[in-house]
Amino acid sequence: MKIAITGKGGVGKTTLASLLAHIYAARGRSVLAIDADPSPNLGAALGFPPEQVARIVPIAEMEELIAERTESQPGSYGGWFKMNPYVSDIPDRFSVEQDGIKLLELGEVQKGGSGCICPPSVLLKNLVTHLLLRRQEVVIMDMYAGVEHLGRATASAVDAMLIVVEPGQRSTTTAARIRDLARDIGIQRLFVVGNKVRDEADRAFILENSAGLPVLGLLPATPRAVEADQRGESIYTAAPELAQAAEEIATALDELVAEALSV
Ligand SMILES: Nc1ncnc2c1ncn2[C@@H]1O[C@H](COP(=O)(O)OP(=O)(O)OP(=O)(O)O)[C@@H](O)[C@H]1O
Numbered sequence: 001m002k003i004a005i006t007g008k009g010g011v012g013k014t015t016l017a018s019l020l021a022h023i024y025a026a027r028g029r030s031v032l033a034i035d036a037d038p039s040p041n042l043g044a045a046l047g048f049p050p051e052q053v054a055r056i057v058p059i060a061e062m063e064e065l066i067a068e069r070t071e072s073q074p075g076s077y078g079g080w081f082k083m084n085p086y087v088s089d090i091p092d093r094f095s096v097e098q099d100g101i102k103l104l105e106l107g108e109v110q111k112g113g114s115g116c117i118c119p120p121s122v123l124l125k126n127l128v129t130h131l132l133l134r135r136q137e138v139v140i141m142d143m144y145a146g147v148e149h150l151g152r153a154t155a156s157a158v159d160a161m162l163i164v165v166e167p168g169q170r171s172t173t174t175a176a177r178i179r180d181l182a183r184d185i186g187i188q189r190l191f192v193v194g195n196k197v198r199d200e201a202d203r204a205f206i207l208e209n210s211a212g213l214p215v216l217g218l219l220p221a222t223p224r225a226v227e228a229d230q231r232g233e234s235i236y237t238a239a240p241e242l243a244q245a246a247e248e249i250a251t252a253l254d255e256l257v258a259e260a261l262s263v
């Protein structure tokens with residue numbers, strides 16, 4: 001199963017990604033959690049030990065690896081390089097594992113000029129394609145507010161793209177923009193997940209402002225989300241009410257994938 005999570009900044013993408021990763025791991029599945037945010041923090045949300053998280057080097061910063069695989073000069077952005085670098089050993093070699101969850105950080109490609117086709121971006125693109133098309137685990141991608149890293153070749157491999165919204169116009173407007181970008185590259189199964197829901201009014205707001213997309217689930221607002229962050233605990237263990245609501249989302253996703261396979 002391949003799940004991509006997007007949405008406006010601060011809506012709770014990382015929170016949801018960390019919850020789903022723990023839930024599937026607890027169900028005995030192998031989970032590969034991909035932090036595709038340029039400023040990664042999924043490891044902390046997952047409750048990975050800070051020393052372990054601090055040691056992770058995002059793939060985009062591995063100059064030697066990028067140069068070796070793309071047959072380019074370390075740190076170079078121009079010249080000739082290989083467009084189909086070998087990447088299949090990267091997930092196992094460079095991820096860190098804890099509680100049955102493997103975590104891989106992609107990092108940020110420094111944009112050189114316009115339309116960056118440079119060795120780091122080519123390596124990442126090939127890596128993401130590999131993760132989505134070839135890996136057998138549950139792959140959960142915590143993304144930026146968009147569909148960066150995804151393209152037409154990978155769109156069909158995404159079983160579900162979850163757009164997280166909070167009860168407010170700004171996040172639902174962003175959701176509509178992401179919906180259009182996702183549809184442009186051919187992503188079929190798009191859903192909204194509402195987060196930080198305080199009451200019935202919030203719930204109604206999200207149901208009425210879901211950019212025309214089905215709402216897969218709603219997560220309650222809770223001080224425990226922030227407390228988990230302060231204490232460096234996993235949200236999954238620190239906020240049982242969030243874990244419970246996310247269980248329902250995980251089950252709905254399982255049903256969706258089973259349905260898609262049976263057609
Ligand atoms: N259900 C919730 N109730 C209360 N606070 C929440 C909830 N979900 C997330 N938060 C808080 O909102 C903030 C943003 O959450 P999170 O990091 O998951 O969002 P994000 O979309 O990944 O943000 P970014 O765009 O910066 O990556 C955090 O401080 C988090 O603790």
Ligand SMILES: [Mg+2]
Binds near residue numbers: 013014037041142
């Ligand atoms: Mg985040």
